[in-house]
Amino acid sequence: MQPRENTLNRRIRSAGGKFLRRFGMLPGGMPDGLGDDESLRGTTLSGDVILYFPDTADSLYQLRGWYGPLRELHRAQGLTIICMDSRVAATIRGEIDVPVVTVAQDATLDALISSSGTKLILYVNYNPLNMAPLRARSALHVSLLHGDSDKGVSVSNQVKAYDYSFVAGQAAIDRFARYTSLFDAASRCIAVGRPALDTDRAQVSSSSQRGDQPVVLYAPTWEGGQASVAYSSLRTHADPMLRSLLAAGYRVIYRPHPLTGVRVPEFGEADRAVRDLLEGGWHTISDNRPLQLDFVESDLLICDVSAVANDWLATGKPAIVTRSAGPEAQDAATRMLEVLPRLDASDAETAAELVAEQLEVDPHREERRLLTEYYLGDTTPGASLERFLAACRDLSAQRDALWSRIEGSDGMGHLPRVD
The missing domain is CATH 3.40.50.2000 (Glycogen Phosphorylase B;)
Structure with missing residues (x-):
């Protein structure tokens, strides 16, 4: 296959794309892709956990419902929110005091996950763009979603893409077991309640x-x-x-x-x-x-x-x-x-x-x-938040044990060769 030439048409298309992104002229629902990639090269993220949010502003409500628990997780293990849209990242920075970066290039994302020793990557929806970090095998991938309900969309075959799914209670586990084929809900779903009910309750007074x-x-x-x-x-x-x-x-x-x-x-x-x-x-x-x-x-x-x-x-x-x-x-x-x-x-x-x-x-x-x-599950104030934080700790320890075995396979962090 012949390499593509750096033709004038290609340069014009590239410049046009940058112009549209820079001035917010992209179609609705499309991330602007204005990343911090240049400044992130060769750096590492602090903390064990990434929350990946590739969406545009229309979907921010899905993330906002997790702000309280994410603050507590950041205090416990360190957390960085990674976005694909610079406008969304700016909004999040103004709403929650955790590190937020914008990554546009897959190579930058791969390098950050690998060099930072990231243990967990969390997701609040089933956005197809989640596939970019899902390539990383050095971290465990956890679906949080943005609420538990009896809607038909609460049971999706997409859950199989993630190592684990944090769910509210036994009802969600039974729902997945009943309606999702070839999925071991009992072992892949972890009931943590609704930790936001704990954190948000503490902040509300009428x-x-x-x-x-x-x-x-x-x-x-x-x-x-x-x-x-x-x-x-x-x-x-x-x-x-x-x-x-x-x-x-x-x-x-x-x-x-x-x-x-x-x-x-x-x-x-x-x-x-x-x-x-x-x-x-x-x-x-x-x-x-x-x-x-x-x-x-x-x-x-x-x-x-x-x-x-x-x-x-x-x-x-x-x-x-x-x-x-x-x-x-x-x-x-x-x-x-x-x-x-x-x-x-x-x-x-x-x-x-x-x-x-x-x-x-x-x-x-x-x-x-x-x-x-x-x-x-247990709705005693604070119980759900503790279950959430404990589940993150336990999975981080599990990731370390699993990755240690993989690294020990050939001393270089590569899977054993299969002839």
Whole structure:
């Protein structure tokens, strides 16, 4: 194969690409690739752990949910966040006090992982760009994801790409075991609870002035990337349901998903309509508030099938889960969806009656307690964070033992030759 010539056309294309990246003119969803590669050459990262985040700003919510535990992990073992987008890296630096670098070239990434003696590489999603660090065999690769839910997308064959998956509880392990073929969930999944519930709980204090009426948190999910995961109730339930709640005198906290309307503009319009309906008065639009603050201020949750429902279990308060009106949406057959009351679109205009029953009678209190243990494990304050940190320590030690054996195979860190 003949080497490619450094032609004028190639130089022009290269210069054009650099121009587009430098001035932020790339298509949405594409990292700008403006890396710190030059300054990183020949350097090493401090600490044992890398969090790899190749995404653009639209997906930052997935990382922000881990800020609290990542701060604690940085204190314990040292952590560096590696991005592919310089704009995202700048945003993260302003939000969390851990080292953040941007790496554009695979060669730079490979050298950093190898020379730094990185033990663990963590990932908060299944982005295909994760394949770049996944090549490294000198570290263990751990999928964290960004919440545990009964959505169909929570079970993906992509989990097999990672050495381990940190999950919330036994429910997630059972879900993987049931729906993922040729995957040993019992040995590859490690239950750590939801450590962010511990760290974020410690940072939240509510100063809101409450009236006499209970507060309902409405937290719909987004429209989803495909019809089978179109769980959002915004277009089918929201308007009649909220009018029912307002007529009954309830205060509403509305917490939309960050991606609402990104794929289907009609959901953005529905979001705007909800904001207009709740504007003024004592209602709250929760765009940038901590999730735990919304939990503290609310007496009951109405949500779609999503990670919010699972995290809410730790509060011990009643919850209602909407039933998707989408003809192709697929609910997993799970204990939570069997126990918690469901709200159909056809019943949305009488939602206040169901809310009143759950608040006054709370018929599912004991069943929710059992659900909490099954989905989240021990929710004693601090227990989940300690499980997370202990799991990282244990896997770091396991990596050292495994890599020591490999290095000892020929004295050079290479795998034994197979003839």
